[in-house]
Amino acid sequence: MTDFALHPRLAADSLAVTDLALCRVLLMNDSRFPWLVLVPRLAGAREIVDLPRADRLLLAEETDLAARSLRTLCPTDKLNIGAIGNIVEQLHVHIVARQRTDPAWPGVVWGFGSATPYSGAEAETRIAGLKGLLIQP
Amino acid sequence: MTDFALHPRLAADSLAVTDLALCRVLLMNDSRFPWLVLVPRLAGAREIVDLPRADRLLLAEETDLAARSLRTLCPTDKLNIGAIGNIVEQLHVHIVARQRTDPAWPGVVWGFGSATPYSGAEAETRIAGLKGLLIQP
Numbered sequence: 001m002t003d004f005a006l007h008p009r010l011a012a013d014s015l016a017v018t019d020l021a022l023c024r025v026l027l028m029n030d031s032r033f034p035w036l037v038l039v040p041r042l043a044g045a046r047e048i049v050d051l052p053r054a055d056r057l058l059l060a061e062e063t064d065l066a067a068r069s070l071r072t073l074c075p076t077d078k079l080n081i082g083a084i085g086n087i088v089e090q091l092h093v094h095i096v097a098r099q100r101t102d103p104a105w106p107g108v109v110w111g112f113g114s115a116t117p118y119s120g121a122e123a124e125t126r127i128a129g130l131k132g133l134l135i136q137p
Numbered sequence: 138m139t140d141f142a143l144h145p146r147l148a149a150d151s152l153a154v155t156d157l158a159l160c161r162v163l164l165m166n167d168s169r170f171p172w173l174v175l176v177p178r179l180a181g182a183r184e185i186v187d188l189p190r191a192d193r194l195l196l197a198e199e200t201d202l203a204a205r206s207l208r209t210l211c212p213t214d215k216l217n218i219g220a221i222g223n224i225v226e227q228l229h230v231h232i233v234a235r236q237r238t239d240p241a242w243p244g245v246v247w248g249f250g251s252a253t254p255y256s257g258a259e260a261e262t263r264i265a266g267l268k269g270l271l272i273q274p
Contacts, residue, residue: 047215047216048201048204048216048218049201049204049205049208049216056197056201057194057197060193060194060197064185064186064193067185067186068186071186078184078221078222078223078226079184079185079186079220080219080220080221080222080223081185081219081220081221082217082218082219082220082221082245083216083217083218083219084215084217084218084219084245085215085217086215086217086235086242086243086244086245087243089215098223105223106223106224107223107247107248108219108221108223108245108247108248110244110245111244111245
């Protein structure tokens with residue numbers, strides 16, 4: 001994994017939360033939606049179907065952990081989970097805690113308006129909460 | 138699984154392809170995009186994180202099989218895979234073979250315009266091709 005580098009677009013749009021066994025966990029810097037992005041630290045990875053099976057299953061487990069953690073921390077009517085990558089090719093998985101009252105509901109968040117960055121204190125609180133939940137067995 | 142019934146909205150928007158061990162495989166009746174939907178045949182299922190672990194892992198394997206099959210059959214620049222469910226609550230996973238030349242690129246297909254149904258012959262050909270690839274080990 002020595003060649004892994006986070007895509008600059010993902011780095012610019014997010015705040016680092018923690019590293020799991022496979023994935024870097026990012027909090028999208030958009031206070032409109034509780035929104036995590038998981039990035040496997042595998043240089044050149046682009047499609048889930050092209051991962052070695054062990055990495056693919058570990059990504060599924062880490063997606064599960066991250067989704068449950070986000071739902072524990074934030075009011076959630078529906079989890080939205082997606083691997084898209086049409087704009088940023090580096091493999092990444094979105095996990096969004098949606099509420100019926102959020103501005104994009106019932107549409108998807110991707111491509112919806114412009115991000116509203118967190119204040120420093122808001123970000124710190126959310127990241128600390130996530131770190132306390134994102135514990136691998 | 139005796140209580141499972143496909144949501145009427147999914148039934149209306151799609152054509153049946155086959156049943157895998159866990160999921161019903163549907164072809165969205167929209168010739169703009171090669172687009173499968175996997176629906177676990179589990180009554181009341183809504184979120185992947187609430188599935189029993191064995192079902193969650195089987196869903197991951199069937200998603201992998203379906204995504205590889207779709208990419209084998211259709212020219213694909215990027216796979217888009219998503220579990221959203223803001224409108225239809227019944228758990229379902231979208232798998233879309235995207236091309237840089239498709240009408241929604243680089244945006245997502247969800248909520249994009251109106252479906253263009255397949256002709257009968259087009260649908261038959263695509264479904265037959267998918268059936269030949271969707272073989273579980």
